[in-house]
Amino acid sequence: MEARGIEEDLLLQEEERESSLILFKVGGEWFALPIEGVKEIHPLGRVTRIPNAPHGVIGIMNLRGRILTLYDLQTSLGGAKGPKGEEAHVIVLDLDPELDVGIMVDKVAAVRTAPSGELEAPLGSTSLPGAPLVGIAQMDEVAAGILDLRRLFSQIIERG
Secondary structure, eight states, X not given: OHHHHHHHHHHHHHHHOEEEEEEEEETXXXXXXXXXXXXXXXXXXXOBXXXXXXXXXXXXXXXXXXXXXXXXXXXXXXXXXXXXXXXXXXXXXXXXXXXXXXXXXXXXXXXXXXXXXXXXXXXXXXXXXXXXEEEEEEETTEEEEEEOHHHHHHHHHHHO
């Protein structure tokens, strides 16, 4: 009987756990990334184009002396390349200590928390066909697809 109580407590703890997510917009769609996968966020600065770059790579940026490879998340997700406005930002990812990679997004909204128990399974409801989603979170009155960064970059490398 005591083991049953422990299992129930563990399930309750799992449901109550919250995920911190960065909410951002790309190609008219809202997405989110777990905060653990992000090093920093910057307004889009000067980008140096790279001739014959792989699919999705728009160029490189000098970020405080580090060379950052910059991907256009919209085209990497299968969307059309579009102009970026003044709200465009670069999200610098924490994929590997030796790898400086950023993704360009249209707008960064904020960091929000979402209870893990309230995350929904992805249904493929995004208009960007290549979006590798791990779930859907309801935040700030919008549904945001939570991206799986490792799967996303695996897809980008395969297309490259």
